[in-house]
Amino acid sequence: MGSGSSIGRVRGLGSAKEGAHHWWNQRLTAGSNLLLTLWFLVSVALLPAYDWATVSAWLGSAWAAVPLALMLLSVLYHARLGLQVVIEDYAHAETRVVLMVLMHFFIVGAGAVALFSILKLAFTAGAIVP
Secondary structure: OOOOOHHHHHOOOOOOOOHHHHHHHHHHHHHHHHHHHHHHHHHHHOOOOOOHHHHHHHHOOHHHHHHHHHHHHHHHHHHHHHHHHHHHHHOOHHHHHHHHHHHHHHHHHHHHHHHHHHHHHHHOOOOOOO
């Protein structure tokens, strides 16, 4: 019984042709997280004060609300990708589907609450009185 060449034995056993998309998205979101987090830290550091009126006025600007919403979406998508890998690699087959559904509900719920908060502050920046 011949075993063939070493390349012949492993041909067709490699990538499932789907992992590169996931890997690439994770790297893109990591890069965008880095840039948007740097923007956020610099923007907050440059605020003249940290009282409610100043932060509310800052967030009322489209130059602050839009990048902050993009940062939120990028961080949550990056977290979803990372948690998916952890669940697929380490969860037992019986609980994998349940954990994936719970993870998706958590990410969507957290994103909805955070995005609503950003939009509410952005659209009512001058009207809110603490």
